[in-house]
Each structure stands twice: as C-alpha cells, then as structure tokens.
Amino acid sequence: MSVDVYSEKASCERLLSVHRWTDKLLTFRTTRPAGYRFTAGQFARLGLEVDGEIVSRAYSITSAETEDELEYYAIVVPGGKFTTRLDAMQPGDPVWVEKLSYGFMTADRFTDGKQLWMLATGTGLGPYISILQQPEVWQQFEQLVVVHCVRHREELTYADKFEALRRQAQVQNLPARLHVLRSVTRDDAVQAGDGLLLGRITALLRDGGLEKAAGLEMSVEASRVMACGNPEMVTEVRDILRERGMTPLRRTGGGQFVTEDYW
C-alpha cells in the first residue's frame, strides 16, 4: 500500500526505544497517536515503509491502557518483510500506527469466573503484560495464572515485570494472586527442581501438569482461559477445553475461553 493511502487511516509516530532480550526477541516502544484508545489485550496494526510501500502487521499492545507511549513485544522472523525492517530501525525512525485498535481477547469480556488462565507461546505473552497492568483484573479474579512456553530458557522474558506487578499489587492491596508458570520445550539443560516446567502447553494441560504447578483445579465454573500465539497450540488448546466442557466466549454472554492466533 502506498504511504499516501495508508496515511488516511494511520498516524505517523516515532520509534522511542528498543530493548533486545535476545538476538531475535525485542520489546519496542513508540509514541502514542493523539486520542488513541485500546483495551488491555487488544492489538494495534503497525506500518513500516519498505521500498516506498507500507508493510502493515498486527502487534499486541503490552503497555498499560493509561501510558503515554505504546509498547510491543516482537520476534524477528527470518526473511520476514516487516520484522527485518523493524530489526534495523533506530529510535526516532517513523512507525505508522493505525488509528483503530483491534481484537476481542480482553478480560472485561468475562463476566464471571475466579481464575484467569493466560496461556502463551513465545511473543503471545504480549497481551497478558498489558492485561496484568490493569488493577481491575486483580479485583475481577482471585487467581491469575500466566503460562509462558518457549523453546529455550533465554526466551523466558519479562520476569522482572512479573515481580514488579506482584509488588505493586501488594502495595495497592489488590486481592488476586499471580502464578507464573514457565515451560521450555527444547532445553536439555533444564533440571527438575529449577522452577521450570518441561514440555508444551497442550501436553501439560492434558496431563494435569499446569494445574499441579499452579495448585489449582481447572473447571467450567471457576476457570476462564485465554490462549495466544502459535496457531497449532491455540487449536489444540481449544479442543482440550471443549473436551473439558468449556465453550468459546460468546458476544451474547456465556463461554469460558477466548483465543488469538498470531499467524
């Protein structure tokens, strides 16, 4: 799409900072368009100029709803048009942000339930970072369970953020308890007892490993579930939850889970 056409629906913002977790994983911040509104859990559509054309992609927003800046968590995909450009960018460079926010994976859509399970592979963690920064979610649920599954342990990012969120919740006297379960699928160096789980989310859901690690029982009555990231994981999680009697969240009310595929 040409820059002229895109500029009708997007605002030209600036890259503010890039934090590199590994050579492939980065958190980046942009200025926030004037009047931009979103609900934690939603995604933005961003545009970068590549060879005179705009390449646009969806990115979950990781910042809190009230922040002045927008933050995102990204993986650099080998040969990917958008992320190859993103990887080469410097603070000050332009990033287009579409004026609307998108997506339905928000906690406020659940009207009941005591536990919120947030299942993520890789950068699918992003929306939960935003959701957990909303004090309301710590009041809405008694137990908040983040499950982050990656291949290797260096991809287990945002650990300091989780600690900070726990401390903040304590200071603010927010009632929910946060559990962070982290799992690796391909790290031979992981030892039993070092606090990490081994294996895919779907295997750990099926064999009860997640419930055991959290010390919670998943049930239709108590549990509300989000799953985000790799589409194979998301599809299988949906099947497992259906087998357990859960149904997708409906606009008209009812349902226990909501999901988002990244590709």
Ligand SMILES: Cc1cc2nc3c(=O)[nH]c(=O)nc-3n(C[C@H](O)[C@H](O)[C@H](O)COP(=O)(O)OP(=O)(O)OC[C@H]3O[C@@H](n4cnc5c(N)ncnc54)[C@H](O)[C@@H]3O)c2cc1C
């Ligand atoms: C609703 C939604 C929200 C998204 N939010 C994020 C986000 O917060 N962070 C993020 O990194 N990506 C996110 N994505 C994916 C993102 O939009 C791009 O697809 C990705 O950045 C690659 O773009 P590209 O042009 O570099 O590569 P493309 O040429 O578009 O390559 C796409 C291929 O890269 C792989 N791929 C794409 N995204 C990922 C990923 N996140 N992890 C592992 N492999 C991937 C898949 O094999 C896919 O077929 C989201 C996608 C959707 C639909």
